[in-house]
Amino acid sequence: MDDNPGESFASKQRLISWINDNTSRGKVREGILTRYKIKHPDHFENGIWQARYFSYFVYYAKELLTDETFVKKKEIAEKFQNSFKNEQWYWQAVAVLGAKLLEYLYDMNALQTDIAKTYVRQIKLSRQLLKSIGRITGRVAKNYGENYGYSNAEEVKEAILAIKQSIEETFKQQMKMSYEIFKSQKEYQIYLVYRREIKNEISQIYSEGLQLNNPPHLALTGK
Structure with missing residues (x-):
């Protein structure tokens, strides 16, 4: 993921700018993280985020970034659409989304x-x-x-x-x-038990095989 504005894929900086909130002229434009927290309070138990929803968070972010009404310009949405079709860019974006989510939750004292x-x-x-x-x-x-x-x-x-x-x-x-x-540590050993399911779900998002009414976290929750 490059920060060269001439590239055909969205830059890391542009991705981060939409993940974060942005304040301009006294007005706050909610980023992906804030919207996710507001829209999905059920993903938090006693204020603590539940990690089983990570694959859904990736899917939710993809939906917003490719939505013209969120990014405000058709060409930006199309660039993200094109970027998400590139496997290397996609997995790099997943890493950035994960890192930013962890930092956001850390600042909220919402990590378990x-x-x-x-x-x-x-x-x-x-x-x-x-x-x-x-x-x-x-x-x-x-x-x-x-x-x-x-x-x-x-x-x-x-x-x-x-x-x-x-x-x-x-x-x-x-x-x-x-x-x-x-x-x-014990937490990592638990992660290993579900690693294959997590990777499969995130890979499924890349292949565009999921629908919003069939969120990817269901396989992990057993619902």
Whole structure:
């Protein structure tokens, strides 16, 4: 999933912009997450979101993103329709939707397991650190140019970028190691029991085999 506006598929940034709420001129345009919570309060028990509804959430998001009345422009809806037909883009979008949903639920204190809470907390901390590093490196490059001239400023920027990329890779490795630790927990073992059904349901959404009146979570709830 690319952020190049010239691509034929919707960019990651555009996807995120519709997942989140947007405030303009004092008015709030509800994003996918807010609409989902309002429309499906039954997916929450005592304020805690039930993970068995994730595949339905993906389907719900797909319905909204390809609905011209939601995205406001026919060409945007058509770009999302085209994007959802690409298997690689689809699975990347599922990952983005899942990550944003977890963060949204974390902020609402609506996550059930300690694993999910810890994982999201690590993601948030890593993002905050990377933003801080980005601001610091930007100031360093600017100050270098002002004090020593801009003839070597590009070299300084390249060196700083290499440092930032190294730090980002370190964070990724830390997250990977944390994931390996989480795999030994009871919650992950429960997930393994239902993994095939979950993957099949999400794959079914990709193949456009589901109808809104036959939501994909039914296979997991046993209804």
